[in-house]
Amino acid sequence: MQETISAVLLILGSLFMLVAGLGIVRMPDLFMRMSCATKASTLGVGFLLLAVAIAFWHLGVSSRAVATIIFVALTAPVAAHMIGRAGYIVRAPLWENSIVDQLCDRYDRCSLELGSYPHEPVEDDPRENPDEAG
Amino acid sequence: MSLMPIALAISVTLLSLSVVLAFVRLVLGPSLPDRVVALDLLSTIGIGAIAVYAIATGEAVFLDVASVLALVSFLSVVAFAHYLERKIQAEEQKTKGEVNVNGL
Numbered sequence: 001m002q003e004t005i006s007a008v009l010l011i012l013g014s015l016f017m018l019v020a021g022l023g024i025v026r027m028p029d030l031f032m033r034m035s036c037a038t039k040a041s042t043l044g045v046g047f048l049l050l051a052v053a054i055a056f057w058h059l060g061v062s063s064r065a066v067a068t069i070i071f072v073a074l075t076a077p078v079a080a081h082m083i084g085r086a087g088y089i090v091r092a093p094l095w096e097n098s099i100v101d102q103l104c105d106r107y108d109r110c111s112l113e114l115g116s117y118p119h120e121p122v123e124d125d126p127r128e129n130p131d132e133a134g
Numbered sequence: 135m136s137l138m139p140i141a142l143a144i145s146v147t148l149l150s151l152s153v154v155l156a157f158v159r160l161v162l163g164p165s166l167p168d169r170v171v172a173l174d175l176l177s178t179i180g181i182g183a184i185a186v187y188a189i190a191t192g193e194a195v196f197l198d199v200a201s202v203l204a205l206v207s208f209l210s211v212v213a214f215a216h217y218l219e220r221k222i223q224a225e226e227q228k229t230k231g232e233v234n235v236n237g238l
Binding site: 008014015018020030033042048049051056058060065067068071079087 | 145149152153158159166174178179182192
C-alpha cells in the first residue's frame with residue numbers, strides 16, 4: 001500500500017516537473033515562463049518529497065522530507081517575486097499580444113519605489129515632489 | 135511489489151527530459167532573468183532528482199542534501215535579483231543629473 005501510493009506520487013511529481021520544463025521552453029514571455037516554472041516545479045517537488053516521506057515510513061526521515069516541502073513552499077514564491085521584480089526593472093520585454101501593463105510608469109527608476117499613480121514628468125520641478133506624497 | 139522500479143524508471147526519465155528542456159531555455163534565454171529562472175528550475179529539478187535517488191537507494195541521508203540545495207538555490211536567486219536591481223539603480227542614478235528621464 002505504501003509502495004503503491006509512493007509510486008503514484010513519484011509519477012505525478014515527475015509529470016509536474018515535465019510541465020514546468022515544457023512551460024519554461026514554450027511560453028513567450030519572461031513572466032509567463034516564471035509563473036509556469038515556479039508553480040509547477042513547487043508542486044512537483046512537493047509530490048516527490050511526499051513520495052519519499054511515504055516510502056520511508058519513519059519519523060526522522062519523513063519529518064525531514066516534510067520540512068523540506070515547507071521550506072520550498074515558503075521560499076519559491078519569494079524567489080519568483082524577486083526575480084520577477086528585477087525582470088520588470090531591467091525591462092524584460094512583454095509578450096507582443098499583452099493587453100495591459102498595470103505597472104507601467106509606476107516604478108520610480110531611481111529609488112525603485114512603487115507608487116500608486118504614474119510618475120508625471122514635470123518640466124522645471126525636480127522629479128521628487130514631497131508635497132504630493134500624502 | 136514490482137510497481138516501484140517501474141515508477142522510478144518513469145520518474146527518472148521524465149526528470150531528465152525536464153532537465154533538457156530547462157537547459158534549452160538556459161542556452162536560448164534572451165535576457166539574464168530568463169537564465170536565472172532556468173537555473174532556479176534546474177536546481178528545483180535537482181532537488182526532485184535527489185528525492186528519487188533517495189528512494190532508489192534506500193539511503194535517507196540524501197534528504198539533507200536536498201534541503202541544502204533548496205537553501206542554496208533560494209539564496210542564489212535572491213542574490214541575482216538584488217544584483218540586477220542594484221545595477222539598474224546605479225545606472226539610473228549616474229544619468230540622473232544629465233538626462234531628464236521622461237516617464238518610462
